[in-house]
Amino acid sequence: MAHIPVDLQYTANKQSDSRPPIAALRNVSKVFGSVIAADALNLSIAQGEFLSFLGPSGCGKTTALRMLAGFEAPTSGDVLIDGQAVNDLEPYRRPVNMVFQSYALFPHLNVSDNIGYGLRQRRPRLSRGEIAGKVGRALEIVRLTGFESRRVWEMSGGQQQRVALARAIVNEPKLLLLDEPLAALDRKLRKEMQIELQDLQRQIGITFVLVTHDQEEALSLSDRICVMRGGRIVQTGSPQDLYDQPKSRYVADFVGTSNFFDGTIDAVVDGIATLATRSGLRLQGAATAGLSVGAAVCLSVRPEQIRMSRDAVPGGLACTVHNRIFLGEHTEYLVQHPALGTVNVLTPRLIESGDMSFQTGEQVHINWNPGRALVLSPD
Amino acid sequence: MTRSERNWLLVAPAAAWFVVMLVLPLSVIFVFSFGERGPAGGYVPAFTLEQYANLPARFTAFKNTMILAPVGTIAAMLIAYPLAYQLAVRTDPKWKTILLVLVIVPFWTSILIRSYAWIFILGGRGLPALLEMVGIEGVRLIYTPFAVLIGIIYGYLPLMVFPIYVSLDRLDKRLLEASADLGAKPLRTFLTVTLPLSIPGVATGCMLVFILLMGEFLIPALLGGGKVFFVGNALVDLFLQSRNWAFGSAVAFTLIVIMLVTVTVYMRVIARLQSGRDDVSIM
Numbered sequence: 001m002a003h004i005p006v007d008l009q010y011t012a013n014k015q016s017d018s019r020p021p022i023a024a025l026r027n028v029s030k031v032f033g034s035v036i037a038a039d040a041l042n043l044s045i046a047q048g049e050f051l052s053f054l055g056p057s058g059c060g061k062t063t064a065l066r067m068l069a070g071f072e073a074p075t076s077g078d079v080l081i082d083g084q085a086v087n088d089l090e091p092y093r094r095p096v097n098m099v100f101q102s103y104a105l106f107p108h109l110n111v112s113d114n115i116g117y118g119l120r121q122r123r124p125r126l127s128r129g130e131i132a133g134k135v136g137r138a139l140e141i142v143r144l145t146g147f148e149s150r151r152v153w154e155m156s157g158g159q160q161q162r163v164a165l166a167r168a169i170v171n172e173p174k175l176l177l178l179d180e181p182l183a184a185l186d187r188k189l190r191k192e193m194q195i196e197l198q199d200l201q202r203q204i205g206i207t208f209v210l211v212t213h214d215q216e217e218a219l220s221l222s223d224r225i226c227v228m229r230g231g232r233i234v235q236t237g238s239p240q241d242l243y244d245q246p247k248s249r250y251v252a253d254f255v256g257t258s259n260f261f262d263g264t265i266d267a268v269v270d271g272i273a274t275l276a277t278r279s280g281l282r283l284q285g286a287a288t289a290g291l292s293v294g295a296a297v298c299l300s301v302r303p304e305q306i307r308m309s310r311d312a313v314p315g316g317l318a319c320t321v322h323n324r325i326f327l328g329e330h331t332e333y334l335v336q337h338p339a340l341g342t343v344n345v346l347t348p349r350l351i352e353s354g355d356m357s358f359q360t361g362e363q364v365h366i367n368w369n370p371g372r373a374l375v376l377s378p379d
Numbered sequence: 380m381t382r383s384e385r386n387w388l389l390v391a392p393a394a395a396w397f398v399v400m401l402v403l404p405l406s407v408i409f410v411f412s413f414g415e416r417g418p419a420g421g422y423v424p425a426f427t428l429e430q431y432a433n434l435p436a437r438f439t440a441f442k443n444t445m446i447l448a449p450v451g452t453i454a455a456m457l458i459a460y461p462l463a464y465q466l467a468v469r470t471d472p473k474w475k476t477i478l479l480v481l482v483i484v485p486f487w488t489s490i491l492i493r494s495y496a497w498i499f500i501l502g503g504r505g506l507p508a509l510l511e512m513v514g515i516e517g518v519r520l521i522y523t524p525f526a527v528l529i530g531i532i533y534g535y536l537p538l539m540v541f542p543i544y545v546s547l548d549r550l551d552k553r554l555l556e557a558s559a560d561l562g563a564k565p566l567r568t569f570l571t572v573t574l575p576l577s578i579p580g581v582a583t584g585c586m587l588v589f590i591l592l593m594g595e596f597l598i599p600a601l602l603g604g605g606k607v608f609f610v611g612n613a614l615v616d617l618f619l620q621s622r623n624w625a626f627g628s629a630v631a632f633t634l635i636v637i638m639l640v641t642v643t644v645y646m647r648v649i650a651r652l653q654s655g656r657d658d659v660s661i662m
């Protein structure tokens with residue numbers, strides 16, 4: 001999220017709420033034999049937004065995307081594009097284009113013929129001049145001008161990726177679907193392409209739906225993220241919402257990193273829940289809706305919310321510094337608590353400087369503001 | 380041993396094979412074709428162009444071969460393509476192997492025996508008899524060019540199906556999805572993606588079948604019944620029956636030259652069609 005000011009992103013989300021949905025899934029399920037690949041998916045995709053499906057391998061992301069593209073028909077439920085149910089509409093009739101994971105460029109066509117492929121299918125036909133003009137602009141957008149007559153296999157991975165992108169956006173689809181488009185690239189190139197993707201999306205204003213299992217990629221690119229698990233959508237929200245208000249341990253774990261402590265709720269006072277761990281410790285965190293006294297829960301504390309000091313503090317936990325990892329602007333500590341195990345603490349350089357730096361083996365006390373920790377359902 | 384000596388050693392077996400299998404027999408034929416028939420048949424050394432001057436005597440054989448070989452190749456290709464397409468693209472993977480084996484099974488028995496079956500089917504008591512029952516009389520099928528064509532297609536179909544099947548099976552199915560995604564209807568996808576990408580298989584199949592057909596003699600002998608004969612039949616006659624080796628050599632050499640010219644032109648055309656692509660090759 002380095003390059004998006006936080007307040008700007010919130011306004012973007014507010015806008016997207018008022019925009020009409022360009023596509024939607026209504027109770028969509030897809031069953032392959034005995035596998036439920038998509039389980040009652042409900043989702044509205046707003047005009048112009050950048051939405052990501054995020055989840056581990058096999059959770060049904062590609063299946064969801066392929067139903068939007070028209071390669072799979074839902075077993076039940078409706079896929080809507082522009083308010084119309086398109087369940088049985090063939091892919092070639094949908095105003096939707098897809099960037100395939102391995103690009104699927106046509107090996108027998110050169111770069112400009114690959115990009116112009118969709119334009120040549122238009123009826124009424126476009127003139128050669130029109131096609132050449134649009135292809136030229138698409139090449140400009142992906143910064144491949146001059147590569148027109150190159151053979152696609154003579155291009156590097158990143159260049160092929162950009163050709164695949166150009167081949168899709170040149171058709172000005174209402175919805176651009178991207179299935180792990182950056183997975184085949186090395187880390188550095190992936191970073192560059194992520195920024196390019198985001199710039200591109202802002203520049204052309206097409207709705208993007210991205211599939212990824214890389215949480216960093218989803219967090220940095222998306223207006224909204226759909227976290228999936230076993231064919232279901234478990235939570236949808238902006239990157240901040242998911243990070244700050246995860247509804248379950250699964251989401252908190254998948255989006256960012258967190259410390260988790262299991263226990264049962266002892267009491268709830270003013271929205272702050274006290275939970276008892278099995279070892280008898282009392283820990284506090286903000287109660288989330290639907291959890292009552294006696295429920296088995298999980299406390300999630302983000303590493304950067306934990307304060308660490310040499311002096312004992314009321315309600316603090318005494319730990320031993322186990323490991324210290326210097327990360328530049330942050331330092332990560334792994335501290336050991338006799339009952340809770342290893343706790344991950346992230347301290348900014350600012351605080352950590354001088355005598356606030358802790359050494360391995362040192363005795364420390366950790367605590368957190370209960371309002372900044374979350375009591376979640378344990379699954 | 381120097382590097383180049385070692386290279387020579389490595390190339391030697393291939394070179395020997397080339398000399399024994401190709402250069403030697405060809406040279407013999409070439410030399411014989413300028414000789415004369417001995418009084419009791421065989422070959423007598425000489426240098427005369429008489430044999431080549433005599434070629435028009437076998438014009439019909441050349442004409443039949445030059446018509447039926449390409450027509451048979453094209454007909455086999457037209458039938459093999461949909462078959463290979465069905466197998467490679469449409470068939471559930473778990474049935475593919477079984478169906479492929481079914482395509483090969485006919486190869487397990489000799490073409491001689493399989494052609495005899497066709498003699499019966501096309502002969503008087505086969506199809507024509509059936510046609511007579513529905514009132515179509517006087518149809519003659521056996522010992523016609525049509526019968527030979529049927530035999531050719533039947534005999535060479537598996538050889539055509541295989542290379543086409545391989546090129547279609549290798550085709551990345553996501554390219555077909557990409558094409559549909561970009562707005563191409565199924566027929567357009569077939570014409571602009573599937574077909575161009577399967578050309579190498581088609582080219583290989585056609586070449587294999589055509590070359591073998593140019594030397595075919597069994598099928599015309601059985602289904603052409605002496606009325607429709609190929610250059611191959613003429614050669615059998617000249618070498619085995621009338622024992623005119625000199626004239627036989629001239630006929631054989633002419634056939635080889637015609638074949639070389641045709642295949643060279645054909646390769647040029649295909650290479651141009653596929654120009655600049657490294658993901659395909661002919662054969």
Ligand SMILES: Nc1ncnc2c1ncn2[C@@H]1O[C@H](COP(=O)(O)OP(=O)(O)OP(=O)(O)O)[C@@H](O)[C@H]1O
Nearest residue numbers: 032035036037056057058059060061062063064213
């Ligand atoms: N055509 C199919 N036939 C049978 N099962 C399928 C098919 N396509 C997907 N599945 C199953 O559906 C489930 C979801 O698959 P999907 O490809 O949508 O996962 P994914 O989230 O995209 O995973 P990945 O990150 O590995 O690509 C998997 O269990 C998969 O095995």
Ligand SMILES: [Mg+2]
Nearest residue numbers: 061062063179
């Ligand atoms: Mg996938």
